[in-house]
Amino acid sequence: MAAPEVTHLPNLPNDVEGLRQSIRDAVVRVVGEDPRQATERDWMEALAFAIRERMVERRLLTRRQFADEDVKRVYYLSMEYLIGRMLEANLRNMGILEPARQAMADLGVNLDTILDLEDDAALGNGGLGRLAACILESLATQGYPGYGYGIRYEFGMFRQEFEPYHQVEHPDNWLRYGNPWEFPRSDRKYPIHFYGHVVEHHHPRGETRYTWENGEEVLAMAYDYPTAGYGRRNVNNLRLWAAKATRDFDLRYFNEGDYIRAVADKAESETISMVLYPNDATAIGKELRLKQEYFFVSASLQDILDRHLALGYNLDALPDKVAIQLNDTHPAIAVAELMRLLVDCHELSWDRAWDLARRTFAYTNHTLMPEALETWPVELMERVLPRHMGIIYQINHDFLEQVRHRYPGDNDRLARLSIIDEQNGRRVRMAHLAVVGSHRVNGVAALHTQLLQETLFEDFYNLWPERFVNVTNGVTPRLWMIQANPALTELLGQRIGNDWQYDLDRLRALEPYAHDADLQKAFLDVKRANKVRLANLVRERTGVELNPDVMFDVQIKRIHEYKRQLLKLLHVVDLYRRIRAGEDVAPRVVLFGGKAAPGYARAKGIIQVINEVADIVNHDPAVGDRLKCVFFPNYEVSSASIIIPAADVSEQISTAGFEASGTGNMKLALNGALTIGTLDGANIEIRDAVGEESIFIFGMTADEVVEHRRNGPNPEAILAQQPNLAAAVEMIESGFFTCDDPGTHGDLGRYLRHEDPFFVIADYAAYTEACERADTLYADRTAWAEAAILNVARMGYFSIDRTVRDYANQIWDIIPEPVAPSRTNGAA
Ligand code: H2P
Numbered sequence: 001m002a003a004p005e006v007t008h009l010p011n012l013p014n015d016v017e018g019l020r021q022s023i024r025d026a027v028v029r030v031v032g033e034d035p036r037q038a039t040e041r042d043w044m045e046a047l048a049f050a051i052r053e054r055m056v057e058r059r060l061l062t063r064r065q066f067a068d069e070d071v072k073r074v075y076y077l078s079m080e081y082l083i084g085r086m087l088e089a090n091l092r093n094m095g096i097l098e099p100a101r102q103a104m105a106d107l108g109v110n111l112d113t114i115l116d117l118e119d120d121a122a123l124g125n126g127g128l129g130r131l132a133a134c135i136l137e138s139l140a141t142q143g144y145p146g147y148g149y150g151i152r153y154e155f156g157m158f159r160q161e162f163e164p165y166h167q168v169e170h171p172d173n174w175l176r177y178g179n180p181w182e183f184p185r186s187d188r189k190y191p192i193h194f195y196g197h198v199v200e201h202h203h204p205r206g207e208t209r210y211t212w213e214n215g216e217e218v219l220a221m222a223y224d225y226p227t228a229g230y231g232r233r234n235v236n237n238l239r240l241w242a243a244k245a246t247r248d249f250d251l252r253y254f255n256e257g258d259y260i261r262a263v264a265d266k267a268e269s270e271t272i273s274m275v276l277y278p279n280d281a282t283a284i285g286k287e288l289r290l291k292q293e294y295f296f297v298s299a300s301l302q303d304i305l306d307r308h309l310a311l312g313y314n315l316d317a318l319p320d321k322v323a324i325q326l327n328d329t330h331p332a333i334a335v336a337e338l339m340r341l342l343v344d345c346h347e348l349s350w351d352r353a354w355d356l357a358r359r360t361f362a363y364t365n366h367t368l369m370p371e372a373l374e375t376w377p378v379e380l381m382e383r384v385l386p387r388h389m390g391i392i393y394q395i396n397h398d399f400l401e402q403v404r405h406r407y408p409g410d411n412d413r414l415a416r417l418s419i420i421d422e423q424n425g426r427r428v429r430m431a432h433l434a435v436v437g438s439h440r441v442n443g444v445a446a447l448h449t450q451l452l453q454e455t456l457f458e459d460f461y462n463l464w465p466e467r468f469v470n471v472t473n474g475v476t477p478r479l480w481m482i483q484a485n486p487a488l489t490e491l492l493g494q495r496i497g498n499d500w501q502y503d504l505d506r507l508r509a510l511e512p513y514a515h516d517a518d519l520q521k522a523f524l525d526v527k528r529a530n531k532v533r534l535a536n537l538v539r540e541r542t543g544v545e546l547n548p549d550v551m552f553d554v555q556i557k558r559i560h561e562y563k564r565q566l567l568k569l570l571h572v573v574d575l576y577r578r579i580r581a582g583e584d585v586a587p588r589v590v591l592f593g594g595k596a597a598p599g600y601a602r603a604k605g606i607i608q609v610i611n612e613v614a615d616i617v618n619h620d621p622a623v624g625d626r627l628k629c630v631f632f633p634n635y636e637v638s639s640a641s642i643i644i645p646a647a648d649v650s651e652q653i654s655t656a657g658f659e660a661s662g663t664g665n666m667k668l669a670l671n672g673a674l675t676i677g678t679l680d681g682a683n684i685e686i687r688d689a690v691g692e693e694s695i696f697i698f699g700m701t702a703d704e705v706v707e708h709r710r711n712g713p714n715p716e717a718i719l720a721q722q723p724n725l726a727a728a729v730e731m732i733e734s735g736f737f738t739c740d741d742p743g744t745h746g747d748l749g750r751y752l753r754h755e756d757p758f759f760v761i762a763d764y765a766a767y768t769e770a771c772e773r774a775d776t777l778y779a780d781r782t783a784w785a786e787a788a789i790l791n792v793a794r795m796g797y798f799s800i801d802r803t804v805r806d807y808a809n810q811i812w813d814i815i816p817e818p819v820a821p822s823r824t825n826g827a828a
Contacts, residue, residue: 012053012057014096014099015099016099017103019050019100020103022050023050031049041117041177043104044118045178047087048087048090048180051090051091051096052090054094055228055235058094058228058819059226061233062234062819065817066145069817071814071815072145072323072815073322073814074145074146074322074324075148075300075323075325076132076139076149077149077296077334078128078150078327078330079151079328079331080123080276081148082125082132082637083122083133084120084636084637085637085638086118086121086181087115088483089479090228093137093140093141120174120637122172123151123152123153124276125157126558127366127664128327130663131444131663132148134474134663135800135804135807137227138800139227140228140229140236141229141230141801142816143234144814144815145814146814147237148227148239149303150238150239150241151241151242151273151295152242153273154242154274155171155174156174157278157595159171162611166604167607169598181225183223184221184222184223185224190220190303191217192219192220192243192298193298194217195215195383195384195386197215198211198386207349207350212386218269219244220242220243220244220295220298222239224238225237225238226238230501231502233818234819239303241295241300242270243269243271244269245265245266272288272292279558279597280371280600285380290380293331294385296331297337298337300334301334301338301341302341304324315342318359319356323811325362325364325807325811325812327364328365328367329363329365333385334361335357335361335437336388336391336392337388338361339353340388340391342356358437361437362442362811363434363441364441364471365441365442365457365660368452368455368456368658373429373430374430374431375421375424375428375429375430376427376428377427378426378428379426395419395437399417400414406463418432419432419436431457435460435467439467440468440469440810441460442470442807442811443470445470445660445682445685451657452468469811471803471811472661472803473666473682473798473803474663474666474801474803474804475666475667475799475800476801477500477670477800478501479637480670480671484640484641484645484671485526487645488523488526488671495510495519496509496510500796503801504798505799507792507794508794509793510789511790511794520782520789521785523672523785523789524781524785527645527672528548531552531646537642538591542630546630547625550588550625551649551774551778552646552648552649553590553591554590554643554644554646554650554651554668556594556640556644557593557594558596559594559596559600561757562654562655562758563653564654564763565606565610566752567653567760567767568651569606569610569613570729570760572590572613572627572629573613574728576620577728579622586778587625587627588649588775590627590630591631591643591647593631593639595635602751605748609737609745609748610631613629613732615737616737644668644673645671648674648788649676651677652665652675652683653677653763654678655758655759656679658758659681660681661681665677665682666682666686666795669686669690669791671792672788672792674787674791677695678698679697679699685797686798689798690795693787694790694791694794696770696771696774698766698770699770700763708759708762713756715753715762716754725761725765729749729753733745733749733750
């Protein structure tokens with residue numbers, strides 16, 4: 001038994017005086033600067049250190065309590081976490097934002113200036129990575145024992161610049177000033193093995209055993225990021241792995257005098273965690289990506305088993321004490337890796353291990369797009385992970401035996417279900433591995449889950465209907481309302497109190513006031529102030545002046561054909577042509593934001609043409625304030641939190657059946673934007689929640705899209721009947737917007753006229769009609785305010801807290817374990 005002073009956790013004060021003391025001390029002790037000479041960045045670092053000391057205290061308390069209470073834990077395995085800035089979020093969730101603001105002011109520093117210095121942690125591409133970050137925040141907020149695992153990329157999502165119209169990618173060197181939020185754990189390192197070969201050991205009695213020999217090894221080293229819950233003491237942990245060479249120098253080369261080669265090997269093994277892969281239009285066939293996936297999965301599983309055993313549990317208790325969620329197929333190799341660890345390293349029998357693995361894993365699917373469903377060439381898998389290839393064959397063999405038994409003689413079904421795709425040069429279908437190895441599979445919105453069951457996983461659904469569940473996505477109100485929209489937060493507080501911050505359904509209390517004239521006025525004033533705030537940022541970033549009194553119409557998301565930025569652009573061009581022709585159109589600001597995968601030529605072409613159109617429109621004196629078009633550069637979490645509260649209209653116009661859920665749609669509606677949307681993803685559930693009158697739905701349904709495709713789409717025939725649309729397409733392809741090189745967009749014209757794979761042309765008329773409905777309502781300020789307020793009031797369902805509870809109850813079987821206040825360690 002350790003002495004009390006050893007086991008006692010410090011209990012730092014959270015009042016202004018205590019914080020001021022900690023911050024001033026940190027400038028000297030941690031930053032190493034004289035407070036008289038400290039720069040703003042020095043103060044930022046000192047503040048971050050003062051907070052992290054407090055976070056780690058609560059982290060340790062949380063950990064103790066989880067151990068004492070024997071809790072079941074969930075581990076979220078994700079290649080992506082799109083966290084954004086951490087300083088403000090940590091201050092808020094720790095409940096010390098205002099005391100810290102005051103403490104900084106006492107030290108002569110403006111907190112808001114400091115907050116703006118921080119780079120975004122952009123370890124993700126889009127919705128998938130942002131969802132992961134929201135889930136971690138909610139796990140902590142609700143007191144669930146939840147851990148995140150991922151990769152500590154040296155370079156996150158690229159920084160986007162326009163030169164002048166097309167996207168240029170710059171490396172995101174987010175760690176260049178170091179990172180005050182992370183705790184490097186040099187004692188937490190696991191060996192990760194690649195290449196080599198497998199040796200079989202036959203035992204006269206009992207199973208054949210395998211060892212994986214030779215090959216290469218790198219180390220995975222842990223970096224911990226404490227994640228604070230809002231309004232609770234719970235602080236969870238996000239553990240990100242960085243690759244380290246097993247030794248700094250290969251002595252063989254060194255002794256031969258080849259110093260450079262000795263160091264180069266070290267650099268090469270460390271490239272594994274160097275850079276986040278941007279989403280790509282075509283499946284990534286890169287060895288490095290496979291290595292990244294295996295690297296973080298293996299380290300995480302070794303760590304999970306270590307913790308499980310260290311807590312005194314035996315391996316048979318794994319599914320009772322551990323749930324592992326696979327975020328998309330990226331970590332699906334975990335199924336084979338856990339089998340390897342249990343069978344090869346812990347010497348469990350195959351059948352026992354398989355039962356444990358399947359009851360431990362669950363898999364979330366985020367897309368039906370075939371190119372995003374990972375498959376790896378068997379040859380590559382065999383070379384990089386030879387033991388895993390053998391394990392996958394064994395899993396597949398056992399699985400197909402079951403299928404044969406159930407559907408004798410149905411060879412087509414076997415081929416469709418097999419984990420190995422024999423058609424396309426033999427590839428491992430990671431989604432199949434994930435489904436076979438999980439006890440639950442979920443889609444991320446009702447329609448998406450239904451389509452999974454009817455299309456992509458139809459055969460699996462027939463086999464195991466009980467495995468499939470829906471968990472509709474959600475967003476955290478802490479970031480997407482309290483932090484992003486302080487003015488609306490305050491207004492809500494005045495009207496309905498603050499309970500909604502913990503239970504978003506309480507926003508309903510606003511509903512009876514939706515037609516209260518005072519509230520409407522206050523609501524519109526808040527919106528206008530947020531628009532002014534955005535207009536200032538847009539001026540700073542792009543030089544374009546926006547009039548806050550016209551409608552702000554916003555489409556922010558990754559650039560992808562199915563998300564249909566082109567549909568919005570055609571509308572802009574159409575309006576522009578009509579304004580020039582002297583027509584009276586309702587004024588609007590159209591704002592785009594989003595990145596195109598560097599290898600996705602069509603998406604990059606879309607960015608270029610939007611920028612070109614914007615340049616002409618914004619400089620045409622005939623247009624004035626009636627139309628402005630902005631492509632907001634380098635859209636990321638921190639700019640999203642300025643853009644979203646300022647939006648009047650939210651564009652959610654994907655081709656029906658293609659957007660799994662969407663989460664931007666939820667953030668925007670929560671902030672009082674009205675949605676123009678197709679019946680796709682979570683838009684359907686948003687419509688059901690806010691009511692038909694408070695949303696503008698248009699276009700083909702998912703079924704109609706399938707039908708339309710079957711009948712052979714004919715964009716040319718549609719164009720022949722729609723002169724406005726035809727004129728817009730002509731204007732683009734004629735080179736009107738590309739003074740330098742009029743030929744540039746001929747290809748885009750051909751694409752729209754002859755291919756139009758995502759039915760931009762087919763949905764155009766319905767789309768503009770929906771925009772006009774929005775214009776009409778917008779002109780009636782009272783009616784608009786009422787609809788916008790109702791959107792806010794009815795968005796409770798889309799809280800990430802509900803999402804996380806759905807996972808906890810339907811999939812993980814875990815319960816919250818709020819950290820109790822204690823007298824010794826119970827600062828507020
Ligand atoms: C994806 C889907 C979205 C979904 C999100 C989170 C992959 O995000 O396309 O429809 O909401 O996952 O489940 P995104 O396109 O934003 O990268």
